[in-house]
Amino acid sequence: MRSLLLRFLNAPFFVLIVAAAIAVQSTLFNSYPLWYFQPDLVLIAVIWCALRRTLTEGGILVLIFASIVQTHSSAPAGFFLCIYMAIYLGIRAFSRFFVISQFASLLIVTISSAVVWKILVLVILAMFGRAGAQLYHFFISVLPFAGMEGLMGYWAYKALDAFDRATRKSERSRQLIEDGLLVEEGL
Numbered sequence: 001m002r003s004l005l006l007r008f009l010n011a012p013f014f015v016l017i018v019a020a021a022i023a024v025q026s027t028l029f030n031s032y033p034l035w036y037f038q039p040d041l042v043l044i045a046v047i048w049c050a051l052r053r054t055l056t057e058g059g060i061l062v063l064i065f066a067s068i069v070q071t072h073s074s075a076p077a078g079f080f081l082c083i084y085m086a087i088y089l090g091i092r093a094f095s096r097f098f099v100i101s102q103f104a105s106l107l108i109v110t111i112s113s114a115v116v117w118k119i120l121v122l123v124i125l126a127m128f129g130r131a132g133a134q135l136y137h138f139f140i141s142v143l144p145f146a147g148m149e150g151l152m153g154y155w156a157y158k159a160l161d162a163f164d165r166a167t168r169k170s171e172r173s174r175q176l177i178e179d180g181l182l183v184e185e186g187l
């Protein structure tokens with residue numbers, strides 16, 4: 001019973017963790033030299049949802065994350081929603097064709113997603129006719145941003161894996177729960 005409650009509370013706690021991460025990253029990295037080293041912890045959470053959650057649960061979580069980010073920004077409505085959902089669906093499609101089994105390959109996917117995130121920002125700004133103003137910023141910030149995403153992903157994925165194991169959301173924990181339930185039922 002306790003493990004089922006923990007599995008149920010995984011998503012609300014995950015949203016609270018991401019909301020706290022958004023608050024921390026939007027306040028700590030607010031000054032000029034730190035802008036270049038601001039990690040996007042929501043992007044890491046989106047990648048985690050794409051790889052470790054079902055399509056429905058992960059999609060709903062990404063929509064919630066994008067809404068929280070949207071309220072902390074002055075971007076047009078739906079800007080971050082389009083970017084994060086495109087990355088989420090792209091990684092889900094990518095994981096259908098390629099196996100991401102090693103931790104190093106997960107970090108490569110994270111760094112690649114950071115570059116794609118910056119490119120998607122330019123594409124959406126081009127639709128508004130404002131990409132020219134952002135082009136210089138893109139070239140000077142894409143490498144530090146991708147590097148910070150890889151660095152933060154190194155610790156964040158380990159923490160998210162521990163969080164999923166603690167709340168019985170990981171595949172291994174779920175299998176142990178199902179085996180325990182089958183033993184209790186006498187099967």
